[in-house]
Amino acid sequence: MTATPAKTGPVTSVARNRTVRQYVARVLFAVLMTLVGVLFALPMVWLVLAPFDATPTLSLEWPDWTLDNFARLAENPYALRSIGNSLILGVGTMVIVVGLGALAAYAMSRIRIPGRDGILYALLLLSSIVTGTAAMVPTFQIITQLGLINNYVGVLLVLAGGILPTVIFILKDFMDSIPKSYEESARLYGAGPFRILRDVVAPIARPGLAFISIWTIVQVWGNFLVPFILLRSPDLQPAAVLMYTFYTESGQADLRLISTFALLFSAPVLIIYFVVNRRYGFRFHGGIKS
Amino acid sequence: MAGITATQLVKEYPGGVRGVDEVDVEIRDGEFFALLGPSGCGKTTLLRSIAGLEAITSGSLVIGDRDVTNAEPGVRGVAMVFQDYALFPHMDVGDNIAYPLRIKRVKRDERRGTAAKVADGLSLQGLIERRPGQLSGGQQQRVALARAVATRPDVLLLDEPLSNLDARLRLEARTFLKELQRDLGVTTVFVTHDQAEALALADRIAVMRAGKLQQIGTPREVFQRPNNTFVAGFIGSNPMNLLPAQVRESRLAVGDATVSLPPGTEQLVREGQDVVWGIRPEYVRWVTAEEAGAIPAEVSVVENLGASVLIVVNAGDRKLQVAVPEDQEPAPGDRGWIVPQLSKTLLFDAETTERIG
Numbered sequence: 123m124t125a126t127p128a129k130t131g132p133v134t135s136v137a138r139n140r141t142v143r144q145y146v147a148r149v150l151f152a153v154l155m156t157l158v159g160v161l162f163a164l165p166m167v168w169l170v171l172a173p174f175d176a177t178p179t180l181s182l183e184w185p186d187w188t189l190d191n192f193a194r195l196a197e198n199p200y201a202l203r204s205i206g207n208s209l210i211l212g213v214g215t216m217v218i219v220v221g222l223g224a225l226a227a228y229a230m231s232r233i234r235i236p237g238r239d240g241i242l243y244a245l246l247l248l249s250s251i252v253t254g255t256a257a258m259v260p261t262f263q264i265i266t267q268l269g270l271i272n273n274y275v276g277v278l279l280v281l282a283g284g285i286l287p288t289v290i291f292i293l294k295d296f297m298d299s300i301p302k303s304y305e306e307s308a309r310l311y312g313a314g315p316f317r318i319l320r321d322v323v324a325p326i327a328r329p330g331l332a333f334i335s336i337w338t339i340v341q342v343w344g345n346f347l348v349p350f351i352l353l354r355s356p357d358l359q360p361a362a363v364l365m366y367t368f369y370t371e372s373g374q375a376d377l378r379l380i381s382t383f384a385l386l387f388s389a390p391v392l393i394i395y396f397v398v399n400r401r402y403g404f405r406f407h408g409g410i411k412s
Numbered sequence: 413m414a415g416i417t418a419t420q421l422v423k424e425y426p427g428g429v430r431g432v433d434e435v436d437v438e439i440r441d442g443e444f445f446a447l448l449g450p451s452g453c454g455k456t457t458l459l460r461s462i463a464g465l466e467a468i469t470s471g472s473l474v475i476g477d478r479d480v481t482n483a484e485p486g487v488r489g490v491a492m493v494f495q496d497y498a499l500f501p502h503m504d505v506g507d508n509i510a511y512p513l514r515i516k517r518v519k520r521d522e523r524r525g526t527a528a529k530v531a532d533g534l535s536l537q538g539l540i541e542r543r544p545g546q547l548s549g550g551q552q553q554r555v556a557l558a559r560a561v562a563t564r565p566d567v568l569l570l571d572e573p574l575s576n577l578d579a580r581l582r583l584e585a586r587t588f589l590k591e592l593q594r595d596l597g598v599t600t601v602f603v604t605h606d607q608a609e610a611l612a613l614a615d616r617i618a619v620m621r622a623g624k625l626q627q628i629g630t631p632r633e634v635f636q637r638p639n640n641t642f643v644a645g646f647i648g649s650n651p652m653n654l655l656p657a658q659v660r661e662s663r664l665a666v667g668d669a670t671v672s673l674p675p676g677t678e679q680l681v682r683e684g685q686d687v688v689w690g691i692r693p694e695y696v697r698w699v700t701a702e703e704a705g706a707i708p709a710e711v712s713v714v715e716n717l718g719a720s721v722l723i724v725v726n727a728g729d730r731k732l733q734v735a736v737p738e739d740q741e742p743a744p745g746d747r748g749w750i751v752p753q754l755s756k757t758l759l760f761d762a763e764t765t766e767r768i769g
């Protein structure tokens with residue numbers, strides 16, 4: 123352009139046209155994306171606002187501010203207890219799954235078994251059946267035969283059984299990436315396998331373990347089917363099942379209770395996420411792969 | 413402190429590869445012993461077998477006065493520095509060094525105290541609180557050494573301890589390692605594929621090839637009297653010239669030239685025997701005037717080595733390397749004579765490759 127000043131006029135006008143078009147395109151794009159974003163945000167906003175509304179409906183509206191809904195929920199004998207139940211089931215499953223998963227993944231990662239990968243994939247495929255709808259009748263029968271109906275042990279067993287294969291699969295990958303020389307070094311100083319797992323492998327695989335812990339709790343927290351089928355007494359039900367019982371006498375969904383309970387229901391998972399993330403951190407130590 | 417005796421040691425990997433093949437070796441108490449050989453010759457495998465990290469297929473291993481052939485690694489009294497150092501990334505330097513003590517259930521204060529003392533001895537002051545990821549390669553290496561010696565092991569095993577360091581640091585670390593070993597008096601076995609490192613550090617060297625021992629001896633012995641052509645070619649910064657030759661009338665025919673037999677071999681060869689004649693480049697002189705025993709030659713390549721020059725010459729149809737002082741540097745294409753130093757020449761059997769005499 124600088125070399126041929128005569129052409130400057132038309133060239134700049136073309137350029138100006140182009141920038142205008144680009145500008146318009148960007149504005150349109152931003153508006154479109156905002157609309158999509160708002161669409162996704164609406165349910166979240168409803169979740170936060172509806173509990174404080176004296177008469178919540180399924181549409182989003184500016185609330186008629188009140189805390190009555192929380193008071194009413196507190197009167198419900200099962201509401202708060204069910205959140206506690208969910209915590210017991212979630213943390214219980216997490217302890218089983220992380221404990222057994224770490225041991226199994228370590229063994230799977232270090233011991234040569236013919237067809238190891240095949241076993242892992244088969245487990246992974248089958249596991250989705252255990253906690254799914256398809257196997258509910260046999261699962262129910264097994265738990266009945268074991269006399270574990272209406273008992274947390276039964277629920278924990280089924281939930282842990284369904285989640286473990288995925289956990290083993292993910293943790294094995296983490297442990298595969300830990301150099302063998304770390305463990306061999308510890309072995310030379312006289313450390314046994316459990317000692318090595320505790321002192322060396324688990325701390326290095328910590329981000330993986332933290333992730334698995336949270337993921338397990340989230341899975342259990344949202345699981346409706348297993349506790350619904352295996353538990354009878356209302357005072358044992360976890361929150362996901364209890365939510366189902368909030369109906370008015372006329373059989374209508376009681377939106378005041380449901381919305382308030384939904385907010386309480388989602389809070390613990392968020393809190394657990396932040397606590398675990400702060401304490402155990404999803405960060406990686408340098409020098410894992412050298 | 414303890415010596416190590418391996419008898420007919422075999423380590424066969426699944427699939428039939430023999431990493432270590434019928435090795436007999438006796439490492440003395442307090443000795444600095446090098447395992448030397450090219451890549452894949454089984455040095456690491458032998459070291460790991462001594463440590464107990466590889467199950468021995470057959471043969472026996474004694475450390476001190478105990479048969480440890482089937483013993484767990486933790487009870488052998490050995491410590492090892494791995495090639496990647498294997499420092500635990502989630503522990504600081506102090507905890508890394510003290511880890512062996514932690515397994516032995518030493519109390520934390522005492523542990524940290526010992527670790528600090530050992531770290532001081534290896535000039536790691538002020539680094540105790542750092543994580544391994546925050547250290548340089550040389551510092552990491554010293555932390556790994558500190559961890560290995562913190563428990564006062566009977567035997568110290570080092571797998572290529574210097575190979576991750578750059579050339580200058582390597583020389584420093586070499587001196588450091590030698591001093592440390594002398595101070596501790598610990599029986600030390602170290603693996604290297606660098607012959608110069610082995611010659612510089614070791615009291616004795618074992619040269620290996622394809623799982624088998626080729627020669628065990630002091631650096632001087634393996635340098636001056638290599639057992640076979642392999643060791644002759646492997647040891648020395650410039651490989652030994654190894655030329656096919658034939659015994660004729662009590663002399664050696666090397667290509668078109670004839671040279672005298674090495675001293676002491678006259679009675680050990682037959683007329684017409686095929687042999688290999690060996691002479692190190694450092695023991696050949698390049699001269700520009702003919703003299704007794706000189707072989708005419710032409711310079712083809714000149715490589716600068718700093719204080720000396722390595723030239724490749726064609727003598728008839730044979731190629732030789734000759735080390736020449738820098739001020740006598742010839743140019744490619746120059747004609748002259750080479751004069752081997754007779755007392756330094758060696759003779760090898762062409763078939764078995766073993767040294768004659």
Ligand SMILES: Nc1ncnc2c1ncn2[C@@H]1O[C@H](COP(=O)(O)OP(=O)(O)OP(=O)(O)O)[C@@H](O)[C@H]1O
Binds near residue numbers: 449454
């Ligand atoms: N786990 C294994 N399974 C099968 N073969 C192996 C195994 N480890 C080593 N080998 C083989 O054993 C031989 C010796 O290996 P080793 O690692 O001892 O060599 P090295 O002398 O230490 O070589 P380098 O200098 O490259 O480290 C090699 O041929 C190698 O391929």
Ligand SMILES: [Mg+2]
Binds near residue numbers: 455456
């Ligand atoms: Mg090796």
